[in-house]
Every structure is written in C-alpha cells, then in structure tokens.
Amino acid sequence: MTEQQAVLDMLEILECGGCVEPAHFFTLMRRTFRIAHLLYLEAEPYADELKICRLHHTFGAYAAEIYRSRNLHRIDPILKLALGGVRPVEWTMARHRFPDCEPLFEAAQEIGLSTEGVALPLPSPAGRMALLALNVNMSADEWTAYRRQHLRDFQLAANLFHAAMLEHAAMPGAFSARERLTGRETEVLTWAAAGKSYWEIATILGISERTVRFFMTNARRKLNVVSNTQAVAQAVRHALIPTV
Amino acid sequence: MTEQQAVLDMLEILECGGCVEPAHFFTLMRRTFRIAHLLYLEAEPYADELKICRLHHTFGAYAAEIYRSRNLHRIDPILKLALGGVRPVEWTMARHRFPDCEPLFEAAQEIGLSTEGVALPLPSPAGRMALLALNVNMSADEWTAYRRQHLRDFQLAANLFHAAMLEHAAMPGAFSARERLTGRETEVLTWAAAGKSYWEIATILGISERTVRFFMTNARRKLNVVSNTQAVAQAVRHALIPTV
DNA sequence: ATTTAAACTGTCACTACCGACAGTTACGCG
C-alpha cells in the first residue's frame, strides 16, 4: 500500500496548510494521482452571467485560447452543473445530458485531450462558488474503477486546497499590501455590520461614542470608502470581518 | 481490506443519492465507521446571532437539553470555527485555542460523552453554512491514526449527504422560502453598498428620494435587520447583490 | 531615547437616515 501511503501523506501536507501555490498543488496532485490536467476556478454568479475571480489550470495556453475564442464557456455543461450544485460532476455524464455541448468535447479531442474527468463543486462562504476539475488520461472502465477508489481523496484534497486559497487570498494584494485594519477597527466594523449604532457599539466595547467614530473613520479611510454601509460591504466581501 | 470495501460501498450509495434521511445516514455512518455520535447543523449567520435552519443529531434528548439549558452554544468553539471557515475543525484543537469553552467539554464528560472528534464545515450556495460533527469514542492516539486514514471518507460522505439535504428539502424558513427581494430592492441595496446616498441613488435610478427609502425599508424588513449597513452586510453575505 | 502606531476623548455644525403617517398607478391572474 505504498500508493495509499503517498495519498495520506499528501493529504496531511494539504491539511497543514503547506500548499497555497496553485502550481505547487497541481504538481503534487499529478505526482500523487494518475491525473492528466487540473483546473481551479473561482467565480461569482451575477445574474445569469459569471464573473471569474480566479482561474488556474494546467491545460496550457493553446487550449485556453481555443476555449476562449470559441466561446466554449457558453455551452460548457461542467461549469453549469458544478457551479450550480454541490455534487461531483462526471464529465461523460454532463456530456450525455447536454447534447449542445459537443463542440466542447470535439475541441478537447482536437487538441489531444482526454474527455474523461470529474469536476468537484466547492461552495465558499459569501455565496461565491469554485470548482476543481480533474482530467484523466485513461479508458472509461479504468477511470470508473480509479474514480471509485479515489474520489474521496480528490474531494478532501479539493476542499483543503480551496480552504487554503480562501484563507490566503482573503485579502487580495490591494488590502494586505495597503493599510491593514487594526483590531479595534475590525471590531467596530463587525458590530456595525450587526446593525449596532455608535452608541450601542460604544456601550458594548466600553469606550466612548467618539472613539467608535474615530475607529470607523479610520476604517473608512483605509478602505477608501465614503460611508459605513460601503465599508461594511467591502469588509464582508474581502472577509475582513467574521461571518458569524 | 474488507473495511475499505465497506467504506467504498457506502460512499457509492451516498453518491447515487440513496440516502436522504438523516437518521438513515447516521446509521450508515455508524455502521461503517467507528463513530459514536453525529450532528448535522445548517444555519444562517444572522446579525450576531445564528439562525438554525436544520439540526439532526444522535446525542439524544438529554445531551441536547443540557446544551440548550446551559447556553453552551454561546461558548462552543466548534460552532464558531466550523461555521466561520472551510477547514476541518479538530475538537481538541478548538478546545485548546478557546480557554473559555471548558464548560462545554466538562458537560460532555459529565454525561459520558467523549471529547474527541472533528467537525467538517460545509458551505452551501447562497451563503448558508452547515457542518457535520463526528464524535468518536477512542483514545487520542487511536483517533489520530483513525482520523488520518478516514478524514477523506468523512469529508466525501459529509459533502454527499449535505448535497442530498440541499437538493431534498425545500428549505423551511430559509431565504428562498422567506420573502425574496424584488428587483428594485436589490438595485437600491447594490448602490447603497457602493456608498451612494439616497439622493444619489434616486438620481441614478431616476426616481424620487422617497421611493429609494421605500425600497430600502422593504429590504430591511425582509432581511429582518435594523439599518442599511446591516442590510448590506447581510445582502453581501448571502450573495443577494452582485460584487463590484 | 526617539519614533511610530494604536487606542483613546471632546465639541460643533451639518447631512443622512429612518419610522410612521397616508396615499396612487400599473400589471398579471383566477
């Protein structure tokens, strides 16, 4: 059971947060499993459109260009199913359920990619969605057996990597590099997000109302916003204040 | 590897959607793994409170009563960590990081429950959070080894069961069932989150300032909040308004 | 020992927000 051991070791590395670079994670996954390609996508559903927040993959620039130029995202059933649900999405299953998506799989074969794989939906706090898609280079029967054995590993690995991505980039460049909020500023914002007035926050924190205003003003300045409402919106979006 | 086989079989059952009853799932889990008790909780972060949407567990009525009557939810670090993050939460880890939570673990020992276990956060679409907590009856060392081997199984099982729960019930008391925001209410909230005043929003939308207030008041009522700031915080958390 | 940052406070004047009063208009559905 050397393979089993390798898998468990890898999962342990991930759980200890030892892997935040997508490239590193992809390498680790390809070394541990018989995976041909990986893709990690984080997006926000906006109306019926998708706003892509993060995208990392190993398919290469050529494949990406094909995908983009032919507007394959419009017909990609894997995107639709994985970002809209919470269950693993089997590529061939998606293919059969959506006859319109053939151009996608034709394009894959055209550039020599396998059409076997699975996509794992990864819901995030704050309504964002992500997915990790795994592409394998094996026969259908082989894949069925391999998948049965390793889906649990894929799922845990995907969850842990996703967690690392969320924690890591909770404060994307702009905020971490720019002025960070102090403890009090965060506290005051948190209570404001809970609907408390200055007077209430002052009472809760045991300080004067003026001081609450002081922290709030500093927070507004640091976040570069004009109102408490906007500040809280920003803070929630960037996970600067706790959800619960 | 009979145990391995049993695990894989169970996961397959779950993936085929063959288990939507919590009681059934719990039985299946306890038969397959060396798990003493399970708890599944689905909640919405609501202001500074938690609104519990669904709760199923095997701890029994007595334990539940103890938990409720002593207000242990206020100090439960597992709730806090699992509903606020995306990583598995080890019970002993949580215990060490939050010294205030001793009464919780004392109560557990008092009624003969083990204090070893793990809680798996399960984010759902639409900003809701859930968790599956697993309680085991083994020594710390035993648990460490067992956990290492089976965390991946727990995670996949939790995800699949959670998926079944989401697909199955029509969310009693959730946002979808509760009053939904209308188009204008969403628009007004969106602009408020962008820091616009009533007057500005009125100008942007080409309506009167009073009407903006009208929509905002309706939104506050529907979201059950007391200020625009809190409304925007909720809306962002629940992905009711688009991210800028 | 000086600098830096965080935490803290007071007052004035203005603007924005918010609840409660009481409506009108337009559209779809049974």
Next chain:
DNA sequence: CGCGTAACTGTCGGTAGTGACAGTTTAAAT
C-alpha cells in the same frame, strides 16, 4: 372584476452618521 404585488410619491420629526477642529496616553520598535 376584484385581488395581490411591485413600483412609486409626499411630509414630519427624531435619531444617527460624518467631517473638521484639536488633542492625550500607552506600548512596542528602532
């Protein structure tokens, strides 16, 4: 047609938030 729902508007009075004025204190880092 009546019913429900979404969109829309006016006015009053009180409370909450915001900017600009001008500070003190404490603790850690250089």
